[in-house]
Amino acid sequence: xxxxxxxxxxxxxxxxxxxxxxxxxxxxxxxxxxxxxxxxxxxxxxxxxxxxxxxxxxxxxxxxxxxxxxxxxxxxxxxxxxxxxxxxxxxxxxxxxxxxxxxxxxxxxxxxxxxxxxxxxxxxxxxxxxxxxxxxxxxxxxxxxxxxxxxxxxxxxxxxxxxxxxxxxxxxxxxxxxxxxxxxxxxxxxxxxxxxxxxxxxxxxxxxxxxxxxxxxxxxxxxxxxxxxxxxxxxxxxxxxxxxxxxxxxxxxxxxxxxxxxxxxxxxxxxxxxxxxxxxxxxxxxxxxxxxxxxxxxxxxxxxxxxxxxxxxxxxxxxxxxxxxxxxxxxxxxxxxxxxxxxxxxxxxxxxxxxxxxxxxxxxxxxxxxxxxxxxxxxxxxxxxxxxxxxxxxxxxxxxxxxxxxxxxxxxxxxxxxxxxxxxxxxxxxxxxxxxxxxxxxxxxxxxxxxxxxxxxxxxxxxxxxxxxxxxxxxxxxxxxxxxxxxxxxxxxxxxxxxxxxxxxxxxxxx
Amino acid sequence: xxxxxxxxxxxxxxxxxxxxxxxxxxxxxxxxxxxxxxxxxxxxxxxxxxxxxxxxxxxxxxxxxxxxxxxxxxxxxxxxxxxxxxxxxxxxxxxxxxxxxxxxxxxxxxxxxxxxxxxxxxxxxxxxxxxxxxxxxxxxxxxxxxxxxxxxxxxxxxxxxxxxxxxxxxxxxxxxxxxxxxxxxxxxxxxxxxxxxxxxxxxxxxxxxxxxxxxxxxxxxxxxxxxxxxxxxxxxxxxxxxxxxxxxxxxxxxxxxxxxxxxxxxxxxxxxxxxxxxxxxxxxxxxxxxxxxxxxxxxxxxxxxxxxxxxxxxxxxxxxxxxxxxxxxxxx
Numbered sequence: 001x002x003x004x005x006x007x008x009x010x011x012x013x014x015x016x017x018x019x020x021x022x023x024x025x026x027x028x029x030x031x032x033x034x035x036x037x038x039x040x041x042x043x044x045x046x047x048x049x050x051x052x053x054x055x056x057x058x059x060x061x062x063x064x065x066x067x068x069x070x071x072x073x074x075x076x077x078x079x080x081x082x083x084x085x086x087x088x089x090x091x092x093x094x095x096x097x098x099x100x101x102x103x104x105x106x107x108x109x110x111x112x113x114x115x116x117x118x119x120x121x122x123x124x125x126x127x128x129x130x131x132x133x134x135x136x137x138x139x140x141x142x143x144x145x146x147x148x149x150x151x152x153x154x155x156x157x158x159x160x161x162x163x164x165x166x167x168x169x170x171x172x173x174x175x176x177x178x179x180x181x182x183x184x185x186x187x188x189x190x191x192x193x194x195x196x197x198x199x200x201x202x203x204x205x206x207x208x209x210x211x212x213x214x215x216x217x218x219x220x221x222x223x224x225x226x227x228x229x230x231x232x233x234x235x236x237x238x239x240x241x242x243x244x245x246x247x248x249x250x251x252x253x254x255x256x257x258x259x260x261x262x263x264x265x266x267x268x269x270x271x272x273x274x275x276x277x278x279x280x281x282x283x284x285x286x287x288x289x290x291x292x293x294x295x296x297x298x299x300x301x302x303x304x305x306x307x308x309x310x311x312x313x314x315x316x317x318x319x320x321x322x323x324x325x326x327x328x329x330x331x332x333x334x335x336x337x338x339x340x341x342x343x344x345x346x347x348x349x350x351x352x353x354x355x356x357x358x359x360x361x362x363x364x365x366x367x368x369x370x371x372x373x374x375x376x377x378x379x380x381x382x383x384x385x386x387x388x389x390x391x392x393x394x395x396x397x398x399x400x401x402x403x404x405x406x407x408x409x410x411x412x413x414x415x416x417x418x419x420x421x422x423x424x425x426x427x428x429x430x431x432x433x434x435x436x437x438x439x440x441x442x443x444x445x446x447x448x449x450x451x452x453x454x455x456x457x458x459x460x461x462x463x464x465x466x467x468x469x470x471x472x473x474x475x476x477x478x479x480x481x482x483x484x485x486x487x488x489x490x491x492x493x494x495x496x497x498x499x500x501x502x503x504x505x506x507x508x509x510x511x
Numbered sequence: 512x513x514x515x516x517x518x519x520x521x522x523x524x525x526x527x528x529x530x531x532x533x534x535x536x537x538x539x540x541x542x543x544x545x546x547x548x549x550x551x552x553x554x555x556x557x558x559x560x561x562x563x564x565x566x567x568x569x570x571x572x573x574x575x576x577x578x579x580x581x582x583x584x585x586x587x588x589x590x591x592x593x594x595x596x597x598x599x600x601x602x603x604x605x606x607x608x609x610x611x612x613x614x615x616x617x618x619x620x621x622x623x624x625x626x627x628x629x630x631x632x633x634x635x636x637x638x639x640x641x642x643x644x645x646x647x648x649x650x651x652x653x654x655x656x657x658x659x660x661x662x663x664x665x666x667x668x669x670x671x672x673x674x675x676x677x678x679x680x681x682x683x684x685x686x687x688x689x690x691x692x693x694x695x696x697x698x699x700x701x702x703x704x705x706x707x708x709x710x711x712x713x714x715x716x717x718x719x720x721x722x723x724x725x726x727x728x729x730x731x732x733x734x735x736x737x738x739x740x741x742x743x744x745x746x747x748x749x750x751x752x753x754x755x756x757x758x759x760x761x762x763x764x765x766x767x768x769x770x771x772x773x774x775x776x777x778x779x780x781x782x783x784x785x786x787x788x789x790x791x792x793x794x795x796x797x798x799x800x801x802x803x804x805x806x807x808x809x810x811x812x813x814x815x816x817x818x819x820x821x822x823x824x825x826x827x828x829x830x831x832x833x834x835x836x837x838x839x840x841x842x843x
Contacts, residue, residue: 060709081711096709100702100768101695108692109699109710119692158710 008035009072011087011197012057012166017066019052026052027221029066034166034197039188041208041229042201044218045241045493046293046458050201051093053218054168057199058090059083071165084112089164091156093171093201093294099144103130103154106143110158133157133187148175148273153184166197173207174294175475185211203292205234205497217241234497242460242493249437250465251444253484260284263452264334264421266304268312273299274476276312281421281452286443288467289456290492296476297456298339301423304454305329305336317420330359333420335413337427339456341402345409348398352390353379355397356411363417382411387438403428403435410442413451422446422453428462440466460492472496515689515771518762518814522777526784533788540791547669553783554735555580557677557776559750560757561684562728564775567758568688569701569721570767571622571629576729577751578640579614581744583607583733585644588653588743595656604659604734611730614640615723622722623715629722637751644745653743660738673735677776684772697721702768756803757782760810 012034019027027049034040044050055061057068059078068075070086080090090096097106104126108116117125126139135157137150146154152175159167169188173181189211192198202208209215209229217224217240224240266279274296281287289297303310306326314321322328326336338344346355356379357364364374379393386407390400397408406427413419424443428436443466447453457463463470464487472480472495480495534541559576566573590603614636621632665672688694700707700717708714736748759765760781761774785799 058709080709081713084711090709092709096706098699098703098706098768101699105695105699109695109707109712112711113692116692119690119695 008037010034010069011036011071012199013069014053014057015067015069017053017056017063017068019049019056019061019063025221027056027063030218030221030223031066032199032216032223032226034199036165036195036197037192038213039192039198039200039211041212041215042199042218043203043205043208043215043237043241045460046203047220048218048241049221050218051170052221054090054170054199054201057083057166058088058092058168060090084162084164087165088168089159089162089166090168091159091170091172093174095151095155096158097143097151097154099142101143102139103137103141103143103146104139106154107139107158107161111161115163129157129161133160134183149177149180152176153180156184156187160191164196166199167191169198169200169202171202171292171294172200173202173204174292177475181207203497205237207498209234209237219243238490238493238497242489251437251441253444253468254448255484256282256285256468263450264304264314264316264454266312266314269300269303269310269314270312271296271299271303271308271310274303274473275300275310277478279471279478281454283450283452284447285469286447286453286455286467288463288470289454289473290460290463290470290496291473292496293458295473297473298425299476300473301336301425301454301456302338304421305334305423307336333416333418335416335419335422337409337413337422337424339425339429341405341409346397346405349396351394352383352388352397352400352408353393355408356382356393357415359412360415363415378415379411382414386410386442387435401435403431403439406431407435407439407442410439413446414442419446419451422451424453424455426457427455428457428459436462460496461489463487464489464492474498515762515769515774518760518771518774518810519777521810521813522760522774522781526777526781529781529784529788533791537791540788543669545787547666547671549783549787550669550674550780551664551671551735552739552787553780554671554673554677555732555739555748556750556753556757556783557674557779558732558735559729560754560761560775560779561677561681561772562725562732563754564758564761564763564770564772565721565728566629566725567701567755567763567765568697568767568770569718570704571718571722572755573618573633573722573725573729574630574751574755575614575618575633575636575640576725576732576754577748578637578644579611579726579729580733580736580748580750581746582614582640582644583610583730584655584737584740585648585653585743585745586610587655587734587737588648591656591659591737593654593656596658600656600659603656607733608727608730611726611733612723614729615726616719618726619719619722623719648743648745651740651742651744651746655737655741655743657741659734660741663734663738681772681776688770688772698768700768702766753782753803754779756807759807762814765811 010033014030014032017027017030030053032053042050042053052061056063059075059080059082062078070083070088073086075083075086104123107126107129108122123139130137130139135153137146152172156169156172173184176184188198200208200212212229214226215229215232215237216226217237219241260282262280263283264281266277268276268278270276277300291297299308302308303323304314306323306329310323314323316332316334319332321332321334353375357375361370364370364378376393388404388407390404397405400408413422427439427443431439443453455467467487468484470482470487470492471478482491482495530541539545559580563573563576586607590606591600595603618633618636621627622629663673688698696712697717700712700714704714757778758770758775760778761771763770782803785802789796789799
């Protein structure tokens, strides 16, 4: 830690920035600054606006209001090119690699045109550069062949090659093991001593607090204050991260009978971004999956539904699950509610009716012809039960609000009589508070009928209120399991941020 | 770039193989007269295919090229009549190039500003140009300046100057694509536009330029089409699909970022050779279309074989990270 005083020049100043995506206000009047020679940590829960803020600082997103100044110059027409010219280097969470090109070519493209070596010298120059960053990869290797950890380190090296005044790091350690994290931090600290300012976004509090000078907390797109890293405890930060403006109600949980049989058994399931995972979900149980975004949760659920390649096995109600394509799990009664509503879960231009019944038309048909009356009858009950707000069942599903769209995609497993397992990915994302309860209640009702459910959510409050048990995933594996009697928002957040204070909560509490 | 040589080798082999077979059965095929004709016949397709390859490199398609070539022929039948000469003829030629330039800018605006998929945008342009050609010339009429057409098709020996020029252009194009900074930038934009933008590249300008280049090449191809038909014909050729076929057979990836100008030129020659050979064997030309279709499918599978094999291998060995310590991996 170099601890530059307030007199040090400010290399990045974000003032009063707001940004909305559709109806979602991602940032509201947020201000952050970063001084030369400082590591400024930016922390907050999933969806608190960290990545949006970095996107604005890097020029990739244009703010609705507010201003960005880099090294004293205003970023007027935001674009990554303009921000780079002013001195911003960005290491994106999902990288800026062109996978079809070699490592050397990627490094070459990352350098500003005037600072590039001669084209013919590219390979030799890349070897030198890689050695300089202690990166053990071949310059001629295709970037697509690198491991995720190597890609992550390469991304940071590329950002540093622009000789930035300020370096933006978005979750730079998600794919790194503990040793690699330490090596990475040494590299970063070296640069800080050279006078670079660093904005470091991470959900791993102990990691980021070990190197940060100051910390800014975001919650629901609003800044919660900036603190000296040495003067603030993890405990206090967690409290700032999760403070809740709204209380959400949850349906009542019934204790599972001890002899509830296993419905879904996963053994050694392993894919490109997760695994191996062993897991048992019992009949009537809602299991929550928590974790910072991008730690394999989505891929795990998709693999179970046959939508992603994986090795290992899973059984549903004792029968081996054929996960080579989505057809196998569907036949076995395993239903995925994709988080990508527009792209995967719904047919946006088709009517509410068509969307609700598309998977069960055979049951509603006689001699191959769908009986419109039976179809209407079937959905009318469910629409009432889920309290879907709409004009008519014939309007396109895309004309409904996000919450009501989500309810429609939930109707499907209800219409099928043979559902055994529901895999729900972010079931309430973009759903207003009122509609959330309806969705929770619907899931709980299905569980009470004997269905096993897995809910992947980035909202710890939701997981603690809805689920019977929560597992926490990190780097593709289950790292912690939280039983029903320990469930709580704070407990989950602490498990996600890898905080050591978990055991001390009862004794100390937030200051 | 070793994998990039596969299309070149395959096309060269097919050209020589088919030529040798045809020459053995019908010696007239390898006559200097016929070879010279074949090279001239190949010019429109070769030129437009080089342009199409550029559009494919940035991940787009331009299906309006054939309609544009026809529009250029029709324009030439007005601006480059047998009576024009001197400065008027130069202006007339510039008018034809201008039609190409305007079309390219129009396509680029549809794609970049209105964010239309390139295949849809150029399909619209195709219809507009087709209609405009028919409005200007309801039936084939209006001769094109013979001096110009004669000059375009002049040869040294049996090799047309134009062919030498196109071959040079293709070689220079590949050298640019694989040996220069801007060539690398073009491929990067085609491979991954988002990452390219993040790296500060002017992705919009690159795509715009690629489509303007494509249309300009189509306009030049239009001159050679004009030299072939010699009259303002509003009938559309089938070079749109054939140019995509040539680029793909020459090694271009339909997803963008990969391709070879030399490979494209060889493929254009081969496709013309098929058209040239079939009449010798008294085979109907329908067979040419079918042969080309089968070849494209085979080429796509063959060129992608290394990727398919790699993907299969990768799927057998999932990438696994070093296991994290259970309990949330506290830092010391």
